[in-house]
Amino acid sequence: MPFRSRWNAYWRLMRLDKPIGTLLLLWPTLWALWLASEGHPSWDNLLVFGVGTLLMRSAGCVMNDIADRKVDPFVERTRLRPLAAAEVTLKEALGLVAVLSFASLLLVLTRNLLTLELSLPALFLAASYPLTKRFFPLPQAYLGIAFGFGIPMAFAATLGQVPGLAWILMLANVAWTIAYDTEYAMVDREDDRLLGIHSSALLFEHWDVPIIMLCYGISLGLLFWVGQKAGLGNFYYIGLTGAACIAIYHYGLIRQRHRDACFRAFLHNNWVGASIFSGLFLDYFMR
Numbered sequence: 001m002p003f004r005s006r007w008n009a010y011w012r013l014m015r016l017d018k019p020i021g022t023l024l025l026l027w028p029t030l031w032a033l034w035l036a037s038e039g040h041p042s043w044d045n046l047l048v049f050g051v052g053t054l055l056m057r058s059a060g061c062v063m064n065d066i067a068d069r070k071v072d073p074f075v076e077r078t079r080l081r082p083l084a085a086a087e088v089t090l091k092e093a094l095g096l097v098a099v100l101s102f103a104s105l106l107l108v109l110t111r112n113l114l115t116l117e118l119s120l121p122a123l124f125l126a127a128s129y130p131l132t133k134r135f136f137p138l139p140q141a142y143l144g145i146a147f148g149f150g151i152p153m154a155f156a157a158t159l160g161q162v163p164g165l166a167w168i169l170m171l172a173n174v175a176w177t178i179a180y181d182t183e184y185a186m187v188d189r190e191d192d193r194l195l196g197i198h199s200s201a202l203l204f205e206h207w208d209v210p211i212i213m214l215c216y217g218i219s220l221g222l223l224f225w226v227g228q229k230a231g232l233g234n235f236y237y238i239g240l241t242g243a244a245c246i247a248i249y250h251y252g253l254i255r256q257r258h259r260d261a262c263f264r265a266f267l268h269n270n271w272v273g274a275s276i277f278s279g280l281f282l283d284y285f286m287r
Contacts, residue, residue, distance in 0.1 A: 239279015
């Protein structure tokens with residue numbers, strides 16, 4: 001395979017052509033950096049966590065495709081992924097995971113010991129998440145913990161400790177992840193049922209839409225609590241209100257459970273994270 005085609009296959013294997021996953025991982029990390037630093041995160045923390053988020057999301061995508069390599073060819077949405085389509089070998093994919101993980105380790109080594117210690121469970125969660133779909137009925141909750149581990153790491157890198165506020169923020173992220181990843185799982189519901197793969201869409205069945213909205217509500221309620229504990233002001237709550245309005249819009253998209261509309265709702269969660277961050281940023285900036 002020519003070099004350009006090979007690189008294109010690696011690029012798609014890491015989902016660099018689909019940045020939504022990186023953004024959904026980045027927003028909660030930025031919330032944490034801004035809260036921990038009271039609106040003044042250091043440039044080196046922004047660089048380390050920004051690049052680290054991209055590297056770990058890419059590594060997670062490759063690990064996911066390695067775990068699903070015998071399933072993806074039978075799912076319409078995933079059958080053309082590079083590993084499923086044999087554009088990339090298993091050996092190449094494993095090598096790519098090793099390179100991405102090593103690069104992430106080099107980044108975290110520039111932070112303090114507590115951040116390094118927290119990176120170990122973060123790596124375990126990212127590596128083990130794809131396997132949970134085989135036996136755990138609610139893998140979206142596990143994903144929420146994996147996606148949220150940048151939160152305690154950001155507090156650790158900034159403060160040298162992880163206060164209770166960080167764990168409340170992480171719980172908010174878990175609830176949000178269950179909401180948006182259930183929207184995503186609704187797209188693959190029938191394929192997952194046939195292949196015996198667990199997902200929240202299968203677990204919740206006809207309760208999927210109300211539970212998604214409940215999870216949005218729990219997430220926003222916890223974020224409201226975060227604002228109270230951190231002494232945040234009106235701009236932050238305006239950002240939360242914007243996120244709530246977007247969640248209500250998602251209800252209109254998913255209530256008929258059409259696959260394309262559910263996928264649009266999933267992609268649209270980027271604006272939920274952005275609205276919350278915008279409110280947080282403006283609240284500190286305007287002080």
